[in-house]
Amino acid sequence: MNILVRPLRESDLPLADRIFRLAFGTFNGLQDPLRFGGDMDKIRTRWLADPGAAFGAEADGALVGSNFVTHWGSVGYFGPLTVHPDFWDRGVGQKLVEPALALFEAWGCRHTGLYTFSASPKHLALYQKFGFWPRALTAILSKAVRPVERVGEASLYSQTPASERAGLVAAAAGLTDAMYAGLDVQREILALQNQGLGDTVLIWDDPGLVGFGAVHVGAGSEAGSGCGFIKFGAARPGPKAGEYFGRLLSACEAYVAAQGARQLIAGVSLARKPAYEHLRSRGFQPEVVGVCMHKPNEPGYHRAEAWVIDDWR
Numbered sequence: 001m002n003i004l005v006r007p008l009r010e011s012d013l014p015l016a017d018r019i020f021r022l023a024f025g026t027f028n029g030l031q032d033p034l035r036f037g038g039d040m041d042k043i044r045t046r047w048l049a050d051p052g053a054a055f056g057a058e059a060d061g062a063l064v065g066s067n068f069v070t071h072w073g074s075v076g077y078f079g080p081l082t083v084h085p086d087f088w089d090r091g092v093g094q095k096l097v098e099p100a101l102a103l104f105e106a107w108g109c110r111h112t113g114l115y116t117f118s119a120s121p122k123h124l125a126l127y128q129k130f131g132f133w134p135r136a137l138t139a140i141l142s143k144a145v146r147p148v149e150r151v152g153e154a155s156l157y158s159q160t161p162a163s164e165r166a167g168l169v170a171a172a173a174g175l176t177d178a179m180y181a182g183l184d185v186q187r188e189i190l191a192l193q194n195q196g197l198g199d200t201v202l203i204w205d206d207p208g209l210v211g212f213g214a215v216h217v218g219a220g221s222e223a224g225s226g227c228g229f230i231k232f233g234a235a236r237p238g239p240k241a242g243e244y245f246g247r248l249l250s251a252c253e254a255y256v257a258a259q260g261a262r263q264l265i266a267g268v269s270l271a272r273k274p275a276y277e278h279l280r281s282r283g284f285q286p287e288v289v290g291v292c293m294h295k296p297n298e299p300g301y302h303r304a305e306a307w308v309i310d311d312w313r
Ligand SMILES: CC(C)(COP(=O)(O)OP(=O)(O)OC[C@H]1O[C@@H](n2cnc3c(N)ncnc32)[C@H](O)[C@@H]1OP(=O)(O)O)[C@@H](O)C(=O)NCCC(=O)NCCS
Pocket: 023, 024, 027, 079, 081, 082, 083, 084, 087, 088, 089, 090, 091, 092, 093, 094, 095, 114, 115, 116, 117, 121, 122, 123, 125, 126
């Protein structure tokens, strides 16, 4: 079997999406594997966010798998990585990890990783071959939300005048940089706006921007129908971080409910005990638990002091 890894083209996306659902649906034992993920989208949205960071694997000329790489400044991660079940355990997955490592190098990422199934010996062994090491568990939680009258003292990126948006993106990068040098999730803020997938919720106090959340909502986003999903959320570090985090969550709940969502999904590393406990105290229930694997084997911003929501899925 000849395996060729190449950039993923727009014309590949329908098949890449099919393989993504089939692979996860099969691994998870779904009766109809193609129904995995419903109408949420992780393939077209990631390709549009950065077409140069999406790769496909061909076996004898036919697409059989894909992988997507995410650049968050000094941090990089990859996924979803999927291979058509007919081609599992024949080396395709490993071939699709290689371009991710090359991009991390080219981008100068100091901390890299991925999210995977914590109970799968195959997954842990596959990524360990490339130097990734499992650290803390990461929980995906969800909570039912109801529409509320007021979002509170929050604003939305989409309502910010165009002339102020670059400054906002820079302020968000400043906030994350204070948590982990060089961490910058501007790609998520811009993808929401450019692709109409949701919005970025902004929390303010005396020092300026003290929290933000990049939130997907509804069909065709990473959330899916009836749902909101906080892809990345952070509160400014310091003595008031917990208070800002609470305000951020209230605003995210109000925003997704106003968009018609009934459920809000958020992932968090269990290394961030205060953030996890805060989510639990607000009624978020864990639904799925996986593990983030890191290279190098260091915490990065997966630390107790980091009031961050993200899951690297
Ligand atoms: C995970 C996935 C991408 C891997 O792709 P793949 O093409 O099957 O992987 P490869 O064949 O390149 O590598 C698998 C490796 O795991 C090894 N392996 C398989 N089962 C194993 C087990 N039970 N214990 C330890 N190692 C195991 C294989 O031997 C192989 O290593 P080797 O080449 O050194 O022998 C693919 O199985 C898939 O799409 N799964 C469903 C979706 C998914 O889980 N995606 C990843 C989420 S993080």
